[in-house]
Amino acid sequence: METTVKSYTENQIDIARIAKALGHPARVAIIEYLISVETCICGDIVNELPLAQATVSQHLKELKNAGLIQGSIEGNAICYCVNEETLEKFNNFIQHISKKVIKRNSCC
Amino acid sequence: METTVKSYTENQIDIARIAKALGHPARVAIIEYLISVETCICGDIVNELPLAQATVSQHLKELKNAGLIQGSIEGNAICYCVNEETLEKFNNFIQHISKKVIKRNSCC
């Protein structure tokens, strides 16, 4: 019987969007790099990755679209930072899930 | 100057794989559903999602491949559970990143 066809909640869509943005090693590396430095520009990031500049720019755009990073023009370069709010939201979700799953694995 | 071409670390690849698995609303919904019940089978999950059974099975496979869930045959059905270890690992990473980013946004 397939009667109850639900759709997704706003939150599920939102969390998935953030997770998806983190779903590539290059973007994980970018985030890690961004938190390892005080301020930064794309040029630095390009040198940290085994990718062409255009590709890095594309990855940065995706992180930006997901709200995981934000950037502001600063002279000749662009200063990218991790967006605290989005990361916090994601952190809260994962923590919530993680807390609930602990000590419940009796069936598998 | 593009001299330092690094590759990705094992951890970055691993974290990205987990994040990618969470990067679809259906799979977020599956995880949420799995922690909301004690034990479960795919049939229940199909009714929770606006997707065909084959598609749900495919999403379950991806969660399994990423190590986020595990399943064991139980009579006619398969009991799926969230894999505590993988979720913990992911939780630790996000928490680590999240902690570091707080109170450092001075440039953007």
Place this chain on the structure above:
DNA sequence: AATCTTTATCGTAATTTTACAATATAGTTT
């Protein structure tokens, strides 16, 4: 044993992602 139930797999089409070279844009330096 025949049928039913549950889940996986296959085949396939549409869409999205990934990567790069080439080029554009815009500020900076000379």
Place this chain on the structure above:
DNA sequence: AAACTATATTGTAAAATTACGATAAAGATT
């Protein structure tokens, strides 16, 4: 102003993802 630097965008090809119908597999029920 000419050249340089840093980043974005465009065009494009290859690969991966998403979704579903059809079918397979295998245990459960009748």
